[in-house]
Amino acid sequence: MHLIYRTMVVGLLIATGLHAQTLSGQALVNALHQGGYVIVMRHASSPRETPDAKTANPDNTNHERQLDETGRSTATAFGKALRDLKIPIGEVLSSPTYRALETIRLAQLPMPKTVPELGENGQSMKEAKESQAAWLRKAVTQFPKGSNTLLVTHFPNMSAAFPQSTSGLADGEALVFGPDGKGGSAVVARVKIEEWPKLRQ
Numbered sequence: 001m002h003l004i005y006r007t008m009v010v011g012l013l014i015a016t017g018l019h020a021q022t023l024s025g026q027a028l029v030n031a032l033h034q035g036g037y038v039i040v041m042r043h044a045s046s047p048r049e050t051p052d053a054k055t056a057n058p059d060n061t062n063h064e065r066q067l068d069e070t071g072r073s074t075a076t077a078f079g080k081a082l083r084d085l086k087i088p089i090g091e092v093l094s095s096p097t098y099r100a101l102e103t104i105r106l107a108q109l110p111m112p113k114t115v116p117e118l119g120e121n122g123q124s125m126k127e128a129k130e131s132q133a134a135w136l137r138k139a140v141t142q143f144p145k146g147s148n149t150l151l152v153t154h155f156p157n158m159s160a161a162f163p164q165s166t167s168g169l170a171d172g173e174a175l176v177f178g179p180d181g182k183g184g185s186a187v188v189a190r191v192k193i194e195e196w197p198k199l200r201q
Contacts, residue, residue, distance in 0.1 A: 010082040019043050023188045028189050034148040037176055038150075039177075041175075042171060043102075044075040045071035048062060051064075060098050078196050089109055092111070093149070096116065097119060098141060103172070118136070128159070135158035165190070172193025176188050
């Protein structure tokens with residue numbers, strides 16, 4: 001009876017579009033196995049300072065911000081967890097910034113498509129434009145069939161688009177969006193980057 005009640009509550013939360021963490025653990029994994037979700041992720045940990053010629057990665061020719069040791073290790077573990085959990089990732093959309101693309105590369109995700117609306121406007125993300133927030137809000141209503149879409153972007157973009165769901169959002173943390181039952185979307189989970197490997201347990 002308890003399981004039936006919990007299932008009804010989760011269904012009601014999703015149907016009413018409440019922005020709450022309604023899926024976790026194995027329930028989240030099972031849902032993602034089926035596909036049909038949009039995962040919006042903040043890039044992995046990156047220091048605010050830009051590297052100099054000595055510390056920049058060889059392919060970071062523009063000396064943009066890049067991931068630190070924590071960012072590199074968590075991005076790698078994130079990608080491995082998705083493969084181990086057999087969570088299908090279809091389209092990957094990314095900010096054009098080096099640190100976002102580095103997150104995707106280290107996670108060994110499908111080749112990303114860079115999207116200006118997910119970028120930082122050349123301002124190291126001081127603020128997001130309303131047009132970017134609107135684009136992102138629309139993107140999370142486009143649910144794929146049989147796989148999940150992944151978007152990698154920056155905190156100001158996520159905060160502007162989803163202010164009620166992003167308080168304290170950490171580097172690499174993701175919001176998982178599913179249908180709200182009314183033609184829109186709702187946040188059904190919020191997952192820190194270091195939590196993905198723990199979903200295997």
